[in-house]
Amino acid sequence: MTVRENTISIIGAGISGIFCALTLAKSKECKNTTIRVYEHKDRVGGRAHAVKVNDHYVDLGAGRFSSGLHHNVKEQVKLLDLAYEKFPFTQLKRPQALHKSLKSILKNLKPLCDEHPHDSFEEFLTIYVGRIQAKEMINALGYDSLALPNITPHIAYDIIEKHPEIQGFSDNAGYEWFNLKEGFSALTEKLYEQALTHGVEFHFGHELISLEADTASPSLILKKDNQQTVIIDEGEMILTFPPTAMKKLDCGFPQDWSNYTYGSIPLFKGFLFYDAPWWQELDLADHVVIANSPMRKLYFKDNRYVFFYTDSEYANFWRDATLKGEAHYLQTVKELMAEALKCHVSQLPDPNNHTYKHWVHGVEFSQESCPNHPETLEHKRSHIISASDAYTSHCGWMEGGIMAGTSAAKTLLTRIKQSQAKAVTKSELVHV
Numbered sequence: 001m002t003v004r005e006n007t008i009s010i011i012g013a014g015i016s017g018i019f020c021a022l023t024l025a026k027s028k029e030c031k032n033t034t035i036r037v038y039e040h041k042d043r044v045g046g047r048a049h050a051v052k053v054n055d056h057y058v059d060l061g062a063g064r065f066s067s068g069l070h071h072n073v074k075e076q077v078k079l080l081d082l083a084y085e086k087f088p089f090t091q092l093k094r095p096q097a098l099h100k101s102l103k104s105i106l107k108n109l110k111p112l113c114d115e116h117p118h119d120s121f122e123e124f125l126t127i128y129v130g131r132i133q134a135k136e137m138i139n140a141l142g143y144d145s146l147a148l149p150n151i152t153p154h155i156a157y158d159i160i161e162k163h164p165e166i167q168g169f170s171d172n173a174g175y176e177w178f179n180l181k182e183g184f185s186a187l188t189e190k191l192y193e194q195a196l197t198h199g200v201e202f203h204f205g206h207e208l209i210s211l212e213a214d215t216a217s218p219s220l221i222l223k224k225d226n227q228q229t230v231i232i233d234e235g236e237m238i239l240t241f242p243p244t245a246m247k248k249l250d251c252g253f254p255q256d257w258s259n260y261t262y263g264s265i266p267l268f269k270g271f272l273f274y275d276a277p278w279w280q281e282l283d284l285a286d287h288v289v290i291a292n293s294p295m296r297k298l299y300f301k302d303n304r305y306v307f308f309y310t311d312s313e314y315a316n317f318w319r320d321a322t323l324k325g326e327a328h329y330l331q332t333v334k335e336l337m338a339e340a341l342k343c344h345v346s347q348l349p350d351p352n353n354h355t356y357k358h359w360v361h362g363v364e365f366s367q368e369s370c371p372n373h374p375e376t377l378e379h380k381r382s383h384i385i386s387a388s389d390a391y392t393s394h395c396g397w398m399e400g401g402i403m404a405g406t407s408a409a410k411t412l413l414t415r416i417k418q419s420q421a422k423a424v425t426k427s428e429l430v431h432v
Contacts, residue, residue, distance in 0.1 A: 006033050008412070009220065009232045011208050012240035013039035014046025015398055016387050018191045019405030020238060025198035027409075029416045035200045038222055038230075040207035044192045047362075048398060050183020053355050054273045056304050057183040060357035062398045063087075063269075068175040069162060070399035072406075073187075077180070080190040087177035089299055090164045093287035094341075098140045103169045105129065105137070106160065113153040120149045121156035141166050142290035142297045144312040145265045150367045158369070162397075165288050165297055184398060206230060208239075211384070213251045218382035236415075238385040238408050242364045246386060257377045257386055260366045267362025268315035270308050270333065272351040277303040282341065291340035294318065295333075298340055308333075311362065319358040330354065363396035364388065375407035385411055 008024060010017050021037050024030045043049075047061035064087045065073040077084055092099060109128055116124045125134035138146045142165060146156050161170040164177040180186050196202070205225035212219045219233035239246070243262035246253040254261060279285060284300040291298055294317045296310040310318060321329045330351070338345040366373050371393065377386040387408035389400030 007235035008033055008035045008238065009235055010035070010037045010238045010240060011220065011222075012046065013037050013041075013044040013192070013202060013204075014240060015048055015188050015191070015401035016046075016389065016405040016408070017238075017240035018044060018188060018195055019402050020240060020387060020408045021200045021405075022191060022195045022198060023406055023409035024412065025195060025200050027413055029413050029420070037195075037200060037202045038206040038208070039202065039204050042204050044202070045185050045188035046401075047359065048184040048188050048401075049357075050180075050185035051355060053271065054305070054353050056273070057181065058271050058305070058307070058355065059179065059183045059185075060269060060355070061359065061362075062184045064164065064177050064179045065398060066162075066164070066175050066177050068172070070394070070397060072402040073397075073399050076187060076191070076402070077178075080187065082186055082190065083181040084178045085181055087164060087179045088286040088302075089288040090167060090173075090175075090177060091287060092165070092168070093284055093289050096140050096290065096292070098136055099169075102137065102140060106157075106169055107171075109153075110157055113157065116153050119153065120147075121151050121153050122147050122149075124153040124156075139292060140290065141169070144296070144310070144314055145363075148263075148265070148312065150263050152369070155365075155369045162394075165290070187398070208241075208249070211239075211249055211251050213256070213379045213382040213384055215382060218379075218384055236385075236412055238387060238412065240387045240405065240408070242361060242388050243390050244361045244364060246388075251379070253386075254377075256380050258374075260368050260373060262364060262390060263367045264361040264364040265312050266315040266319070267359040268310050268318040268356065270318065270356040271354060272306045272333065273304075273353040274306070274349055274351050276349075278349055279306065284341075289340055291336070293336050293339055295336040295340050298337065306337075308337075315358060315362070318356070322356065322358070329356075364390040365395040366390060369395075375403055376411045378411070383415075 010021050017037055021035050025035050049061045050057050050059050067074050122134055122138060125137055143159060145151060146159060160166050161172045167173055167175055206222045208220060209223050210221045218237060219231060220237060222230040224230060244264055279300040285302050287300055289298045294310060294314045295308050296314055298308045300306050321332045334348055335345050338348055373391055375392050385408050387404040389395050389404050392400040392403045394400035394403060
C-alpha cells in the first residue's frame, strides 16, 4: 500500500475517527486529498457496540443521550433520521431513606467545591457530613467511581448532573433522555456510509503497533490480520485513541503530548431476557432500582428485558463472576436481584437468554478535569494529532467523541490553510 504525501491517515474507526474523516472529506481544503481510516477490528464504532438478542437491540457500550446535554448527538440523530425512543430511567423506584434528603444536601454543598479543588469527593463530603454519611451518600448515588481518590468534588458533581438515574439530585432533574431503537451502532454505521460516499477509504484488520514520534518526519507501523506490515511515513496523521491505548504505544504519552494526566474506570453491563415480563406485576417497568450490592443499578426495560450496570471495583466483581462459568454468573445475578427487590430467590424465574460486556477501560478522563483542557492534543515535536472523548467535557459519552473528531479535523484544516497560504506567498515572491 502506497502512502502519498497528500494523504491523511486516521487511526481508529470509532465515532471520533469517522467524524473526523467525514469532516475533512467534506472540506474544500481536502478536495484532492486521500483520506484513509485504519481500524484493527472488523467493524466501526469502537465503544459504540450494539447487538441483537431475542429480537431486541441492546447497547453493550454507549447507550443513551440527552437532548439537553448532547446537542451534537441530537443533531446527527435528526439529520440521519435514526429511530429513537425515550430512555425512561430518570425516576428511582423503591428509593433508599437517604434519597429524600440527598438533593438538598448536595445543593447546599456545591458552592463549597471551589474551596476543595484537590480533595477527593469522599474527603469533601466527610468534612461537612462525616465519614459514615459520606459513604452512605456515595452508596445511595449508585456510581462507585464517586469514591475514587482522583474524583474531585467538581468531577463528582459533573457525574451526578450528567447521568439520568441520579440527575434528580441536581438542577438537571427535568432533562429528557433517549436511546436509539437499533442501538448506537446505527449512528456510527450511518456516518461510516456517509464517509464512504465522500471518498474516505477504510482499512479494517490494521492494528497500530508502534510509532516513531520524536522526529519531524514521524512514522506509524501497523500490522494487518495476515501479519503483513504497513508503514505510514508520509502525509498527516491523526490518532483517535483513548489515553490507555496511547500509553501502550510507548510514544511519550502524556508528557510529550499534554500537561495533564489521565485515568480510567472499568464498566460492566449485563442483560437478561425472560419468557414473560414478571417485573410488571411489581410495578417496576421503566424504572431503575439502586441496590446496596454489586448489582448497583438495576433497570427494567418496559416489557422487553432487564439489565444492570456497574462501574469501578464492582465491574471487576462481575468480570470475575463470568470467569467462574455461566451457571455461577447467573446464580449470582439471581441472588443479588432477589436481594435488591427484597424477595426470595425462588420467586424469580431464570432468564431464557442473556449477554454481557466488561469494559476494562469503560470511561477515560483527565484527572485534572477543567474547562481549559484542549479537545485535541498534538505531539510536541512530530505534531501528530491525538483525539479522544477523554479530552472533552463529555468524556465517556458519544457527544465527547463527536467533539473530539470535529476538533481534530479543525486542527488539521487550520494547519493545511496555513500551509496553503505560505505556498501562495512563496509563489508570489518567486514571480516578483
